[in-house]
Every structure is written in C-alpha cells, then in structure tokens.
Amino acid sequence: MRIAITSTGKDLEADIDPRFGRAAHFVIVNAETMEFEAVENTQNLNLAQGAGIQAGKTIIDNHVDILITGHCGPKAFKVLQAAGVKIMTGAKGRVADAVAQYKNGELEVSPEADVEGHWV
Numbered sequence: 001m002r003i004a005i006t007s008t009g010k011d012l013e014a015d016i017d018p019r020f021g022r023a024a025h026f027v028i029v030n031a032e033t034m035e036f037e038a039v040e041n042t043q044n045l046n047l048a049q050g051a052g053i054q055a056g057k058t059i060i061d062n063h064v065d066i067l068i069t070g071h072c073g074p075k076a077f078k079v080l081q082a083a084g085v086k087i088m089t090g091a092k093g094r095v096a097d098a099v100a101q102y103k104n105g106e107l108e109v110s111p112e113a114d115v116e117g118h119w120v
Helices: 050-059 074-081 097-102
Strands: 003-008 025-030 036-040 066-068 086-088
Touching: 003 097, 025 050, 025 097, 050 074, 066 097, 074 086
Parallel strands: 003 066, 066 086
Antiparallel strands: 003 025, 025 036
16 A cells, blocks of 8 residues: 655655645655655646646556645545545644554545645
C-alpha cells in the first residue's frame, strides 16, 4: 500500500502541508516497510489555476493508493477519486504522525472535497 502525504519537506519528520495542489512535496510511504520517497510538487506552486488537477496527476502517476492531506478542493478530489485514490483530509502534525494515524484507524476516507476551488 502506497500512501502519499502532502509535506513541507522531504522526509518522515517534515510537517504536513495543509494544501494539496500547492504542497511543496509529496512523501510517498510504503505502509508496511516505512520506506519512503519524496516527490517534488514545485511545478504546481505558482500555477494560476489547475494546481490541484496537476498534483492529482502526479499522485496517480506515482501509483498511490491513499492520499493524506490537510485539505483537498473539488477538481483535484474528482481526479483522484476517478483514479481510485482514497482521500483523507484534516491531517496535522508530521508525515510520520499521519502514517501512524492511518495505521491506527484514526483517519477516515473523505466523502467529498472539504474546501472550495482556489483555496490558498
């Protein structure tokens, strides 16, 4: 199982970035082994619009099963959901905390986007 967490940095100790489309990085973690890789999202940071859709494509291209983030807008949510990615919003703390919360069953799959488009 591959879990992507929006992050301000490139490792498990980095803080969760509350934004999805404009997150600095995605830390992708193997939930069983805790091996991870960081994927940059810098190409989307300054887009006038469409950052969430482009970030969604990055998640899909990296074969992620679950996305953990602070917030996810409607367009990105639809792209991710159509690809079968489960989205969990409301995460806080560090990347490692989010993985632990997932493993402990403390996070729930979001039924819909939790912010309007163009949330900054």
